[in-house]
Amino acid sequence: MPLTTLPTYADVEAAAATLAGAAHRTPVLTSRRLDALVGARLLLKAEHLQRVGAFKFRGAFTALSAFDEGQRRAGVVAYSSGNHAQAVALAARELGIPATIVMPHDAPRLKVEATVGYGARVVRYDRYTQDREEIGREIARGSGATVVPPYDHPHVIAGQGTAARELVEDAGPLDVLVTPLGGGGLLAGSVLAVRALCPQARVYGVEPAAGDDARRSLEQGRIVHIDTPVTIADGAQTQHLGELTFPILRSGVDAVVTATDEELVAAMALVAGTLKQVVEPTGVLGLAAVLSGAVPVQEGERVGVVLTGGNVDPERYGQLLGYNRSNDEAVV
Numbered sequence: 001m002p003l004t005t006l007p008t009y010a011d012v013e014a015a016a017a018t019l020a021g022a023a024h025r026t027p028v029l030t031s032r033r034l035d036a037l038v039g040a041r042l043l044l045k046a047e048h049l050q051r052v053g054a055f056k057f058r059g060a061f062t063a064l065s066a067f068d069e070g071q072r073r074a075g076v077v078a079y080s081s082g083n084h085a086q087a088v089a090l091a092a093r094e095l096g097i098p099a100t101i102v103m104p105h106d107a108p109r110l111k112v113e114a115t116v117g118y119g120a121r122v123v124r125y126d127r128y129t130q131d132r133e134e135i136g137r138e139i140a141r142g143s144g145a146t147v148v149p150p151y152d153h154p155h156v157i158a159g160q161g162t163a164a165r166e167l168v169e170d171a172g173p174l175d176v177l178v179t180p181l182g183g184g185g186l187l188a189g190s191v192l193a194v195r196a197l198c199p200q201a202r203v204y205g206v207e208p209a210a211g212d213d214a215r216r217s218l219e220q221g222r223i224v225h226i227d228t229p230v231t232i233a234d235g236a237q238t239q240h241l242g243e244l245t246f247p248i249l250r251s252g253v254d255a256v257v258t259a260t261d262e263e264l265v266a267a268m269a270l271v272a273g274t275l276k277q278v279v280e281p282t283g284v285l286g287l288a289a290v291l292s293g294a295v296p297v298q299e300g301e302r303v304g305v306v307l308t309g310g311n312v313d314p315e316r317y318g319q320l321l322g323y324n325r326s327n328d329e330a331v332v
C-alpha cells in the first residue's frame with residue numbers, strides 16, 4: 001500500500017491478522033455506577049492494559065511488520081511524547097529492527113525510561129521551540145532509516161482501528177463510539193471499523209479544550225495548525241491533524257468535542273474509584289466528555305469508549321488526584 005493512500009476497512013482487517021498473537025486482546029470494562037451517572041450502557045475498551053500501556057502498540061507493530069528487508073536493516077525513526085515511542089521501541093525489538101526515538105525533554109519519566117528499556121536510542125528535543133518532524137527527518141537522512149509517524153500513516157491508522165473492531169466484536173453493536181483525539185490516528189481507524197461494522201453508530205472524537213484544532217479543522221474544512229497546547233493530556237498535545245486522518249475524520253465523524261484538564265482529573269478519579277484502574281490524563285478524554293455531557297448520549301444507549309493509555313508517573317498521578325500531602329501532614 002503506498003503511504004499516501006487512504007486506508008480502508010480491509011486494511012484494518014489485515015492489521016488485525018498481523019496483530020493476532022502480538023498485541024493483547026484487551027478487555028471491555030463496565031461499571032453500573034458509571035452507567036447510572038450517564039444514563040447509558042458504557043463499554044470501556046481497556047487499552048491502558050495493552051502492551052506498552054497504550055493502543056499505540058497496534059499501529060506501530062502493524063507499520064513495522066510491513067517493512068521490507070532493507071528497511072528492517074536500516075532501522076526505524078519515530079518522534080513522540082511517549083506512547084508511540086514506547087510502541088515503536090517494543091515492536092522494533094520484537095521484529096529485530098534498530099530504533100531511534102525523538103522525545104521531548106518534558107516527556108513523562110516513565111515513558112522515557114520504558115523506551116530506553118526496550119533498547120531504543122533516545123534523542124531529546126524541546127517541545128516548545130524545536131520541530132520534532134525536522135529532527136526525525138534529519139536522523140533518517142543520515143542513516144537511511146524509515147520514519148514511522150505517530151498518526152499520519154496508513155498502517156498506523158489501520159492498526160489503531162483494530163481496537164474499535166475488537167470492541168464491537170466482543171461487546172456487540174454500538175450506538176455511539178467515543179475516542180480521545182490527538183493527531184487522529186485512533187479516531188480515523190475507529191471510523192473505518194465502526195462504519196463497516198455498525199454503520200448507524202455516531203462517532204465522536206474528544207480533544208483537550210486547550211487545543212481544539214481538530215474541531216476547528218472540521219468546521220472550516222481545512223487542517224488548522226495551532227501552537228503546542230498546554231494541557232495535562234500529554235498524548236494529545238498535537239498541533240494539527242494529518243493529511244490522511246483529516247479526510248477520514250471529515251467523512252465519518254459526527255462531531256469533535258473537548259474536555260478541560262479539570263474534567264480529565266475528575267474522570268481519572270472516577271475511573272480509579274469505580275473500575276480500580278489507572279488511566280493517564282489523555283486516556284480519559286473520551287469518558288470525561290461523556291460525563292460532562294459534551295458527547296450527547298440518550299437513555300439506554302450502548303456507548304463504546306476507548307480508554308487509551310495508562311502511562312502516568314505514579315507521583316504525578318497522586319498529585320493530580322490530590323493525594324500528595326506534605327510530609328508533616330498525617331495520612332491515615
Ligand SMILES: *Cc1c(COP(=O)(O)O)cnc(C)c1O
Pocket residue numbers: 054056083084150151160180181182183184185186187235236238280282283308309310
Ligand atoms: C496518542 C494517544 C492518543 C491520541 O491518538 P491519536 O491517534 O494521535 O489521535 C490518545 N491517548 C493516548 C493515551 C495516546 O497515547
